[in-house]
Amino acid sequence: MGAVNTSGAPGAPDTVSASGAAGTVSRVNGPLVEVDGLAGAAMFELVELGPHRLSGEVVSLRGAHATVQAYEYTGGLAPGHRAERRGAPLSALLGPHLLGGVFDGLLRPLDGAGLWLDPAAPRPSPTDRAWEFAPLAEQGAVIGRGTALGAVRSGASPPYLVLSPGGEVSAIRRAGPCRAADPVAVVGGAEVTVERRRPVRRPLPYAARLDEMTPLTTGQRVIDLLLPVSLGGTVAVPGGFGTGKTVLLQQIAKWCDADVVVYVGCGERGNEMADVVAELAGMPDPRTGGRLADRTVVIANTSNMPMMARESSVYTGVTVAEHFRDMGYDAVVIADSTSRWAEARRELGSRSGALPAEEGYPADLASALAAFYERAGRVTTLGGRTGSVTIVGAVSPPGGDLTEPVTTLTQRFVRSQWTLDRDLAYARHYPAVSWSGSFARDADALAGVTPEGAARRARVTALLAEADRLTALAELVGAGTLPPHERVALLGGRLVREGLLQQSALSPTDAHCGPARTAALADALLAVVERAQALARQGVPVASIEDRDFSPLLRAKDAPEEEIPARRDAVLRELEAAR
Amino acid sequence: MTVWAPVEYTGVAELRGPLVLVRGVRGVGWDEYATIELESGERRHGLVLETDRDLAVVQVFEGTAGLRAEGTRVTFAGGPLRVPVGAGWLGRVCDGRGRPLDGGPPVLGAADAAVNGFPLNPTRREPPSEPVLTGISAVDALTTLVRGQKLAVFSSGGLPHLELAAQIAAQADTGGTAFAVVFAAIGLTHADAASVRDTLEERLAAGESALLLNLADDPVIERVLTPRLALTVAEYLAFELERHVLVVLADMTSYCEALREVSSARGEIPARRAYPGYLYSDLASLYERCGRVTGLAGSVTVLPVLTMPAGDITHPVPDLTGYITEGQILLSRDVPVYPHVDPLSSLSRMMRAGAGPGRTRPEHLDLAAQILAALARARQAAELAELVGESALGAVDRRYLAMAEAFTNVLLAQRRDEARSLDETFERAWRVVSVLPRRELSMLSPAALDAGYRERT
Numbered sequence A: 001m002g003a004v005n006t007s008g009a010p011g012a013p014d015t016v017s018a019s020g021a022a023g024t025v026s027r028v029n030g031p032l033v034e035v036d037g038l039a040g041a042a043m044f045e046l047v048e049l050g051p052h053r054l055s056g057e058v059v060s061l062r063g064a065h066a067t068v069q070a071y072e073y074t075g076g077l078a079p080g081h082r083a084e085r086r087g088a089p090l091s092a093l094l095g096p097h098l099l100g101g102v103f104d105g106l107l108r109p110l111d112g113a114g115l116w117l118d119p120a121a122p123r124p125s126p127t128d129r130a131w132e133f134a135p136l137a138e139q140g141a142v143i144g145r146g147t148a149l150g151a152v153r154s155g156a157s158p159p160y161l162v163l164s165p166g167g168e169v170s171a172i173r174r175a176g177p178c179r180a181a182d183p184v185a186v187v188g189g190a191e192v193t194v195e196r197r198r199p200v201r202r203p204l205p206y207a208a209r210l211d212e213m214t215p216l217t218t219g220q221r222v223i224d225l226l227l228p229v230s231l232g233g234t235v236a237v238p239g240g241f242g243t244g245k246t247v248l249l250q251q252i253a254k255w256c257d258a259d260v261v262v263y264v265g266c267g268e269r270g271n272e273m274a275d276v277v278a279e280l281a282g283m284p285d286p287r288t289g290g291r292l293a294d295r296t297v298v299i300a301n302t303s304n305m306p307m308m309a310r311e312s313s314v315y316t317g318v319t320v321a322e323h324f325r326d327m328g329y330d331a332v333v334i335a336d337s338t339s340r341w342a343e344a345r346r347e348l349g350s351r352s353g354a355l356p357a358e359e360g361y362p363a364d365l366a367s368a369l370a371a372f373y374e375r376a377g378r379v380t381t382l383g384g385r386t387g388s389v390t391i392v393g394a395v396s397p398p399g400g401d402l403t404e405p406v407t408t409l410t411q412r413f414v415r416s417q418w419t420l421d422r423d424l425a426y427a428r429h430y431p432a433v434s435w436s437g438s439f440a441r442d443a444d445a446l447a448g449v450t451p452e453g454a455a456r457r458a459r460v461t462a463l464l465a466e467a468d469r470l471t472a473l474a475e476l477v478g479a480g481t482l483p484p485h486e487r488v489a490l491l492g493g494r495l496v497r498e499g500l501l502q503q504s505a506l507s508p509t510d511a512h513c514g515p516a517r518t519a520a521l522a523d524a525l526l527a528v529v530e531r532a533q534a535l536a537r538q539g540v541p542v543a544s545i546e547d548r549d550f551s552p553l554l555r556a557k558d559a560p561e562e563e564i565p566a567r568r569d570a571v572l573r574e575l576e577a578a579r
Numbered sequence B: 001m002t003v004w005a006p007v008e009y010t011g012v013a014e015l016r017g018p019l020v021l022v023r024g025v026r027g028v029g030w031d032e033y034a035t036i037e038l039e040s041g042e043r044r045h046g047l048v049l050e051t052d053r054d055l056a057v058v059q060v061f062e063g064t065a066g067l068r069a070e071g072t073r074v075t076f077a078g079g080p081l082r083v084p085v086g087a088g089w090l091g092r093v094c095d096g097r098g099r100p101l102d103g104g105p106p107v108l109g110a111a112d113a114a115v116n117g118f119p120l121n122p123t124r125r126e127p128p129s130e131p132v133l134t135g136i137s138a139v140d141a142l143t144t145l146v147r148g149q150k151l152a153v154f155s156s157g158g159l160p161h162l163e164l165a166a167q168i169a170a171q172a173d174t175g176g177t178a179f180a181v182v183f184a185a186i187g188l189t190h191a192d193a194a195s196v197r198d199t200l201e202e203r204l205a206a207g208e209s210a211l212l213l214n215l216a217d218d219p220v221i222e223r224v225l226t227p228r229l230a231l232t233v234a235e236y237l238a239f240e241l242e243r244h245v246l247v248v249l250a251d252m253t254s255y256c257e258a259l260r261e262v263s264s265a266r267g268e269i270p271a272r273r274a275y276p277g278y279l280y281s282d283l284a285s286l287y288e289r290c291g292r293v294t295g296l297a298g299s300v301t302v303l304p305v306l307t308m309p310a311g312d313i314t315h316p317v318p319d320l321t322g323y324i325t326e327g328q329i330l331l332s333r334d335v336p337v338y339p340h341v342d343p344l345s346s347l348s349r350m351m352r353a354g355a356g357p358g359r360t361r362p363e364h365l366d367l368a369a370q371i372l373a374a375l376a377r378a379r380q381a382a383e384l385a386e387l388v389g390e391s392a393l394g395a396v397d398r399r400y401l402a403m404a405e406a407f408t409n410v411l412l413a414q415r416r417d418e419a420r421s422l423d424e425t426f427e428r429a430w431r432v433v434s435v436l437p438r439r440e441l442s443m444l445s446p447a448a449l450d451a452g453y454r455e456r457t
């Protein structure tokens, strides 16, 4: 990186041409900066502002007058200061250094940056490290765009593939160490390096979208059983404060069976980021034997970091995921919270005086949300591999009000919604996913993949719905007045909620639950509820059924999977004693 | 450092609410510190909120009352507002801008620092893991405050949240390690401020505390500054002088109202309830200054105190605060005794990391979970009793009601000058759970029960 590029903005060319056209700052209002004399600038072009060369991006143009959103604190920036065009859009530096690293919203490394993030201080460059390169293509071969030229390995991370721009391989590096910025091949006359820059606001290209569905296993029973998500799917997770969005998303980051996880902390807490980084570094990846951190890219743009980098962080996050998708991996983007991203857009809109739509949000919020979630999908890559990007985004509705614009707009563009319910969270029923207020539009298609799973889901859903209906009724008339089979249904609802849906993220044994165990637990509970119904039909007094000790089954989730059938049988015997 | 004398501008074009609009300026930067001199020679201070060609919009901390367009001179400092930092703040009582109220000399610092601070690099943060003991049983036992955490106190008008905050500020400690309290009073009445000052008297005399007082009749816009000043002082004490620092910010609702006033004077597009759309980010820029840093001994713990207008938890101030803080202590009128903490609506999200073996007591987390579960069950039983009468309840349910009563009287209720040791809090907590039959205490291990459970005699 050139010494002049102290702001280290990715996407900036590595050298600054002295002829970089420059304008003059005319107005500064927080992150909103207006610049005169930028004739010829392009939308989304990067601009460097003032003596500290703060990076910003052109977000609107009127003649030679540009509105720029600044990615740093603009204190001290004044009308009259120079604003220099960089000739390139905001882009991210993609390379093998991403896995296991922690970055800001512009994908600049935070490891090794200063204790306090002073915009005037230089940032470390990520490109110094040496990697082990192994060629996968032969000199003289003609290979298509997106085909692997070589691989770079680091620890237990999934192999990082260097993809070809397409053409004849006129030179290729031998196996051995190389730096990310070194050329490893010449293809179609152009040098190819391990790392590369890609604009973040434009989706990376692929060959075709795939329709068939494959489930993403999350390890959370309520999701995998009732609200499944497919690879390439999109999920919104709305919930008021403290309902468990972050805990649920972190569980998925740790336990889902994706190859690469991009965790975007977008305008949330610093302590949470420290926590998730420490945890991932300390946890083994059951699939690779490495650390979970090795498959994870963390983008940390906490709420006290510059607001506009929060706006860009969701785009850099999804670009990173697409990049790994193109290597044939299943990548998951977790964004906590998309509401903070929407608020950053609102903030800029309001400072630039744009006419607001609902609740002050800019009128393009809907199209921006749609375009963001549209970047998810399972595809055939240009190189012919299969890869996917799944997006899971938290939504933080003000006052927990699910009719606010970000929640309602997001709802239109996602395939699934896991709604977190304040009453459940209050009752310490975690994860507080509402079974009645959520949806999973891919569930039926996924049912084709696992028919017995679909049947199980239907039974559990019906049981919960019946119990909910009866609970409402019992509140009016008293449970005692309900007929026996309805009282057993109420009991069944309680058993399923406590023994199956509740899953503590803090439990060393139950934080994660594999599909087989989830199925075994569900089947055991359904068998017990069914037997209880049979006994009630045979005239066994319902009070004596209710009084049985169900605890072996309720605690089965903390027991080894092999023990579940024995526990089920113990409870079935216990039920017989009600006769 | 500017070596030439700063330029004075006299072109006051407009005065609007707390804002002065100055024309004809050159090279004035955003967020620059400004001094406004009146004809009388009085000086006021402000910050640049916007700079547009030759126009600078300045927010005046002391307000614009008495300002005239003619004769007012404005100079710009060429940089952001910096304040002195250092141990010199300890033992001092100052106003909301840091000017002495205790008759002492102006506070001088070992260094100075920008009041806005810089964001702490998240990779340099150390996850919080040790408690701050408050000497309040309800807090220490059930919603443990953790070093580096931000934990809000949500209250309603008429409840003694200020007394509680002052009591915590007076009693809190970190078990022998260097500790300090910075108390920022924001928009308090004279009576409230006097009582806070009284409660903190001893700590001030011991040089363990600093008190910043912005009173209800002080300039409203000064409130925007007071918490920033407190946090800047605290950061230096924590990360340069390696102390554990507790920052109390009370009342944040007054702070938010000041922010709203500035926003409305600027004609900004409002979000919910006319609060500015950036309220979340603004509050986060304060609360997020809590934390611990890898390799340094100190910590900043933040306790924002706020009143929920009309008791409404969905009001933007408590709502956005709740979205930023790591839990809340909710005070409720339904709890009849001081400190009025509603245990079932309160939660410290960091407690798991800061309490338990090696930190407080080995059985702490289980005991707290057991008490909360029992209180939840007691609440259900009480609701049932309302319908069918207490005598119709089963024996076990009645024991739960008795347990809830013991909880209120033995553990929760506390005098306003009573500092309870952790030993005493646990002794009381065990007395409370021991009201229940031992077999009901399924969340506690047999070993913990053997050691702590008291059979009824």
Ligand SMILES: Nc1ncnc2c1ncn2[C@@H]1O[C@H](COP(=O)(O)OP(=O)(O)OP(=O)(O)O)[C@@H](O)[C@H]1O
Binding pocket: A239, A240, A241, A242, A243, A244, A245, A246, A247, A248, A396, A430, A431, A432, A503, A504, A505, A506, B322, B323, B324, B348, B349, B350
């Ligand atoms: N699955 C879970 N298991 C155990 N505890 C949980 C679980 N989910 C949530 N909690 C509890 O709820 C608290 C709040 O959860 P979390 O931080 O995820 O909320 P949130 O919805 O992200 O809130 P905010 O919007 O304020 O960020 C946690 O600190 C934890 O105590």
Ligand SMILES: [Mg+2]
Binding pocket: A245, A246, A247, A268, A336
């Ligand atoms: Mg969260």
